[in-house]
Amino acid sequence: MVAAVAFDGVSKRFRVYRQRHHSLKEAFIRRRRGVYDEFWVLRGISFQVESGTTLGVIGPNGSGKSTMLKLIARILHPNAGRITVGGRVSALLELGTGFHPDYTGRENIYLNGALLGLRRDVIRARLDEIIDFAAIRPFIDNAVKTYSSGMTMRLGFAIAVNVDPEILLIDEVLAVGDAEFAQKCYARISQFRAEGKTIILVSHDLDAIRKFSDRAILIDQGDIRADGSPDEVTNRYLNDVRRRQEHPEELADLKTTARWGTHEAEITRIEMLGTDGRPRYAFDTGDPLEVVVSYRCRRPVNDPVFGISISRADGVYCYAANTRANGIRIPRVADAGTVTCSLPQLNLLEGSYFLSAAITDYERGTTFDHWDRRVEFTVRQKQYYAGGVVYMDDHWQVDGTTPVHSPR
Amino acid sequence: MPTEPAEISTSRQPVRPRVGSAPLPLTRGIDHTVAYWELLSNLVSRDLKTRYRGSVLGVFWSLLNPLLLMLVYTVVFSVIVRVNIQPYPIFLLSGLVPWNIFAQTLTIATTSVTDNAGIVRKVYFPLVILPLSAVASTGVHMLISLGLLAVLAIAFHVGIGLSLVFLPLLVVLQILFSTGIGCLLAAGQVYFRDVQYFLSVLITVWFFGTPIVYSLDLVPQRLRPFFEANPMSWLISSYQDIWFYRRMPSLLHLMAFTVVAALVVLVGLSAYDRLSRGFAEEV
Ligand SMILES: Nc1ncnc2c1ncn2[C@@H]1O[C@H](COP(=O)(O)OP(=O)(O)OP(=O)(O)O)[C@@H](O)[C@H]1O
Ligand SMILES: [Mg+2]
Numbered sequence: 001m002v003a004a005v006a007f008d009g010v011s012k013r014f015r016v017y018r019q020r021h022h023s024l025k026e027a028f029i030r031r032r033r034g035v036y037d038e039f040w041v042l043r044g045i046s047f048q049v050e051s052g053t054t055l056g057v058i059g060p061n062g063s064g065k066s067t068m069l070k071l072i073a074r075i076l077h078p079n080a081g082r083i084t085v086g087g088r089v090s091a092l093l094e095l096g097t098g099f100h101p102d103y104t105g106r107e108n109i110y111l112n113g114a115l116l117g118l119r120r121d122v123i124r125a126r127l128d129e130i131i132d133f134a135a136i137r138p139f140i141d142n143a144v145k146t147y148s149s150g151m152t153m154r155l156g157f158a159i160a161v162n163v164d165p166e167i168l169l170i171d172e173v174l175a176v177g178d179a180e181f182a183q184k185c186y187a188r189i190s191q192f193r194a195e196g197k198t199i200i201l202v203s204h205d206l207d208a209i210r211k212f213s214d215r216a217i218l219i220d221q222g223d224i225r226a227d228g229s230p231d232e233v234t235n236r237y238l239n240d241v242r243r244r245q246e247h248p249e250e251l252a253d254l255k256t257t258a259r260w261g262t263h264e265a266e267i268t269r270i271e272m273l274g275t276d277g278r279p280r281y282a283f284d285t286g287d288p289l290e291v292v293v294s295y296r297c298r299r300p301v302n303d304p305v306f307g308i309s310i311s312r313a314d315g316v317y318c319y320a321a322n323t324r325a326n327g328i329r330i331p332r333v334a335d336a337g338t339v340t341c342s343l344p345q346l347n348l349l350e351g352s353y354f355l356s357a358a359i360t361d362y363e364r365g366t367t368f369d370h371w372d373r374r375v376e377f378t379v380r381q382k383q384y385y386a387g388g389v390v391y392m393d394d395h396w397q398v399d400g401t402t403p404v405h406s407p408r
Numbered sequence: 409m410p411t412e413p414a415e416i417s418t419s420r421q422p423v424r425p426r427v428g429s430a431p432l433p434l435t436r437g438i439d440h441t442v443a444y445w446e447l448l449s450n451l452v453s454r455d456l457k458t459r460y461r462g463s464v465l466g467v468f469w470s471l472l473n474p475l476l477l478m479l480v481y482t483v484v485f486s487v488i489v490r491v492n493i494q495p496y497p498i499f500l501l502s503g504l505v506p507w508n509i510f511a512q513t514l515t516i517a518t519t520s521v522t523d524n525a526g527i528v529r530k531v532y533f534p535l536v537i538l539p540l541s542a543v544a545s546t547g548v549h550m551l552i553s554l555g556l557l558a559v560l561a562i563a564f565h566v567g568i569g570l571s572l573v574f575l576p577l578l579v580v581l582q583i584l585f586s587t588g589i590g591c592l593l594a595a596g597q598v599y600f601r602d603v604q605y606f607l608s609v610l611i612t613v614w615f616f617g618t619p620i621v622y623s624l625d626l627v628p629q630r631l632r633p634f635f636e637a638n639p640m641s642w643l644i645s646s647y648q649d650i651w652f653y654r655r656m657p658s659l660l661h662l663m664a665f666t667v668v669a670a671l672v673v674l675v676g677l678s679a680y681d682r683l684s685r686g687f688a689e690e691v
Pocket of ligand 2: 065066171
């Protein structure tokens with residue numbers, strides 16, 4: 001098998017600025033570039049797309065599908081992991097990007113073609129094909145600002161599919177324009193497949209995914225939740241959606257993080273790290289891990305207590321610990337720093353869990369910052385130990401007879 | 409688009425064999441510049457068309473500014489203050505023309521990435537093209553202004569001498585120097601949106617700190633070192649040498665500026681290359 005695209009443990013992080021200084025002046029004064037949360041859009045995902053096949057990608061809004069395509073197109077760069085792309089890529093991310101409104105359609109074909117890496121003579125040779133495909137010949141010498149939005153998209157699509165890519169990335173722009181043009185788009189995609197091009201297709205149109213892809217993946221919250229035949233994966237997705245609708249209390253309500261406190265000291269990040277020091281969101285029962293809470297405060301804060309807690313996805317409160325209960329007193333914190341809680345083994349049994357963290361006052365118990373259900377993680381049992389919530393390291397003894405050891 | 413496999417990796421990952429066979433180009437920057445040459449010329453002509461819309465009138469407006477400045481400074485410095493440089497307009501323009509181009513290049517280059525945020529976020533292309541197109545389009549502008557300068561030099565009976573053989577060298581050095589600074593400013597502007605305001609202040613101060621409206625001889629002896637340490641003084645005085653004094657530029661100035669320009673362009677391009685990885689998400 002030849003992989004046209006391979007992801008190997010790829011993670012992508014975005015910074016979301018809560019308060020962006022974004023100016024040199026502020027940066028000089030405050031010595032930093034704004035307060036931000038980091039959030040991982042993709043969390044160590046791995047997959048391969050075999051050359052000449054079509055991969056369908058589905059997932060809810062904001063799950064990281066477009067981010068994945070931009071990584072393949074090298075518009076974005078990963079924070080960890082490795083991406084290998086073997087072939088010329090054309091990305092249909094947003095049609096008509098880079099059109100100049102005052103230019104005619106013809107001039108824009110040259111400009112856009114150049115932006116996509118096409119040489120002028122190549123564009124000239126394909127000019128007629130592009131104009132005919134877009135079916136806008138009568139308007140080709142009018143300024144693009146006079147085009148309807150459908151015409152603009154048609155022109156954008158016509159240029160992008162004429163780049164002659166080896167790998168085609170399509171993000172939600174499968175069927176643009178009116179019914180007739182949509183048919184043409186579908187026909188063109190089928191033709192690409194017949195020519196043995198590799199296609200990665202992102203769409204919320206599950207029928208199109210079933211019709212065109214050889215394989216599909218489901219992305220949710222930055223992880224690949226399902227990988228298999230398009231039928232299997234789209235069904236799994238529909239089931240998820242249904243479950244969410246039927247049991248909104250189970251997911252919608254509990255999943256949302258909440259946050260409160262005086263913000264005298266603030267939590268800036270909560271991370272769960274595996275033994276290799278990298279963020280992890282999936283553990284096996286018994287795994288060691290570290291929880292790192294980053295904080296910052298505008299003014300020094302006396303006597304803070306740092307704590308974490310874990311609850312199961314269905315709301316069961318499982319565990320809570322803090323520095324005070326551990327016999328630690330922190331006289332004062334200033335500026336920013338981190339507090340780490342090491343757990344030599346995670347004694348939770350299989351399930352989905354949420355991690356929360358808080359900073360409170362030692363004496364009065366005032367909450368500075370409580371970030372509830374900030375991190376979601378899952379626990380699996382490598383082998384069956386027990387049922388319930390926690391693993392208790394049980395030992396058995398049977399009187400009157402010698403038990404035989406029997407591996408399961 | 410180049411056909412080599414994308415290299416995207418981070419330091420923590422061990423190096424593994426790549427899928428695909430084509431080798432990774434060593435000089436990514438140069439490679440891209442060649443492959444996207446036409447994109448560059450497209451962007452430049454787009455820029456020029458916008459600027460010189462209505463052709464003749466456009467050129468007129470773009471030359472009006474230096475001519476007006478020339479008039480104002482001439483009145484101030486040869487009628488009111490009476491600087492003893494004759495003919496003052498040619499002396500002034502020989503430094504003012506390249507300076508204006510320099511200032512314009514930096515100004516346009518600074519916002520070249522943020523102005524094109526739409527395509528930076530959505531399309532893969534070598535991002536270095538953006539500041540380069542700013543340099544190239546003001547370069548075209550420079551040729552037009554230098555033509556005007558030649559006409560005026562003849563009109564004022566200064567004439568044009570053999571010393572003008574140094575002109576292409578000076579132009580190239582200036583382009584390298586402004587490319588380096590322009591790249592740094594463009595990258596800075598993505599992360600800090602007030603770089604452009606900071607720049608306009610800097611340009612004003614730098615303008616009066618460079619012997620353009622006055623000559624270096626008029627600077628008091630004890631202040632000279634400050635003026636002599638300014639690389640733009642070396643460049644501008646070389647321009648004055650070849651246009652106004654019609655003599656060979658000072659070899660020391662030429663060599664010093666060559667070294668500075670080479671350093672600046674290397675540092676600028678490599679810093680830009682590194683910082684540009686974050687443009688799509690930060691812009
Ligand atoms: N430049 C950016 N800076 C910060 N956050 C970003 C940036 N780009 C995307 N995000 C965030 O990353 C997440 C994933 O975005 P992405 O566009 O990949 O989602 P998607 O799966 O394509 O969603 P949709 O189905 O709505 O197209 C979103 O929460 C989005 O807000
Ligand atoms: Mg999207």
